[in-house]
Amino acid sequence: MSDVLDRFLRYCAVPSQSNPLTADAVPSTASQLDMANVVAADLRALGAQDVTVTPNAYVTAHWPASAGAEGLPALGLCCHLDTAWQTYGDPVRPQVRHYDGDTLTIGRGRDGREVAISPATNPQLEHMVGWDLVTSDGTSLLGGDDKAGVAMVVSLLARLRQDPTLPHPRLAVAFVPDEEIGHGAALLDLEEFGASFGYTIDGGPLGEFCYETFNAAEAKVRASGTSVHTGTAKGIMVNASEAVMRFHAMIPAQERPEYTEGYEGFYYLERMEGNCEEARADYIIRDHDQAKVESRKDVMRRAVDLVNQTYGGGREVLTIQIEDQYHNLANVVTRPEYRHLIENARTAYAKVGQQMRCVPMRGGTDGSQLSFRGFACANLSACYYNAHGVREFVPVPELEAMVDVLQELAALYARPQAAAR
Known part of the structure; x- marks a missing residue:
């Protein structure tokens, strides 16, 4: 078993989902700190310098430059420790x-x-016949997003040690919590990180x-109703759940994730509950064009106003709070100094x-956050497929090949002209 495969399997077995319902705390789940400590222990065992684990589950470390490259700018590598919250x-x-071809049953779900x-759902499998694939047993997601990336970076350092x-x-590495719930690297100390x-x-x-991402915002709609016995409800009851349903009906149905692709943006209802x-x-809210994000915000605000108008009497049944989450990193990476x-x-x-x-x-x-905070970074393959679901898989040959890519990339940045183009 290759070094990166061994690490990947170990990392996947450590639960570390983030949780949007406890996002006021960083990390949003205690298990992410467990994952942070596992990675930090591996870094220390390899001899990485300045290995630090913060109470917020940020892991940072450095690896010294090879002979002759000591005076060059540091190259930063960043992955996230959490896994998606949408499934088990x-x-x-x-x-x-x-994988021998056709359909591969990986196990049985919890049902x-x-x-x-x-290949019917993943045409890419047609060129993977004869390969080994890493999957879960069907009862949970795998966590290749982003533990494959974590394993690749740590395995690169193991190769440099060897x-x-x-x-x-000089390499600066960071492993951060809560990327899946929009927090990401917000608390990463970039001065300490050093790239x-x-x-x-x-x-x-x-x-x-990838050097283009969505611009992102989140919208929180809240409804306040009036409950009364259904037998005497006429003219009195205001059903908060009905108000939210009316609002949702005003959001363009054709602009949902399941109907969009490429550069098309969308509105996505993450969760709802009520009485x-x-x-x-x-x-x-997602769109590659920030102006379109602003337009989508206006659509939602107008929908709130219309619902409130239907109840009359100047009552504010619905409120909405909208906050930006991150922006399109193309606005930074395409600058001449970062080409x-x-x-x-x-x-x-x-x-x-x-x-x-x-x-x-x-x-x-x-x-998407870091590029606007002073650490310009594009996104490389982590080689996972079907992320955020129980059918997620990572092909072993691709997992191993990406360590080779990272090695070649590090070598390019060992040349003075690489960072000066």
Whole structure:
């Protein structure tokens, strides 16, 4: 078993889901601090410098430059420790399955039904016949998003320890909590981190590269009603749940995630609950164009006003609170001083025989925050498929190849001209 595969399996088995309902605390779950300590222990065992775990579950460390590259700018690498909250994530039982083609049943879900992957849903499997795949046992997500990235970065350091002659600048590495709930690297101490550019490793199939993300906002709709016996409710009752339903009906149905692709933005209802007196609905707004995000905010505010008008009497049944979460990192990465992030990634992929494919990410990464805070970073493959669900899988050959890509990338930044283009 390769070093990166061994690490990946160990990391997946450590539950570390984030939780949007406890997002006021960082980390939002105690299990993320457990994961942080596991990674930090591995870094210390390798001999990484300045290994730190904060009470907020941020892990940072440095790796010294190879001979001749000591005076070059540090290269930063960042991954997130948490896994998605939308499905089961504890316990996680990772397994390595050999793929012989057609449908692969990975196990049974918690409802007893078979969980399988096939070329019908994942056409990429057609070129993976004969490969080993890492999956869960069907009862939970795997956690390749982003534990595959974590394993890749730690395995890169293990390789540099094994062969100190491999060229690389000083490396700054960070592993952060709560990316899946929009917090991400907000509390990362960039001065201590010590890099002004680099990469997140939090993307899809091998060869994918992202320097464009959504702009993101979240909207919290709250309803306050009046409960009264249904037999005497006429003219008195105000049903908070009905008010939220009216609001939702005014949001364009064709602009939901399940009907959009590419650069098309959307509104997404994350959760809702309520009764007659109180109800709530939480939404996210996404678009690559910030002006369109602002337009979507206006649509939601007008919908709130219209619902309130229907109840008359000047009563404010609905309220809405909208906050920005992150912005399109293309606004930073495409600046001339950071174009090397794109071109060096293209070269590193090519050195392992992979053509880079630039894709607009229909989401965000830690780089979506960090790039606007002074750490410009694009996003590299973490090689996971079907993220955020029980059918998630990571092909072992791609997992291993990305460590080669990171090694080639580090070598490119061991040259003075790489960071000066």
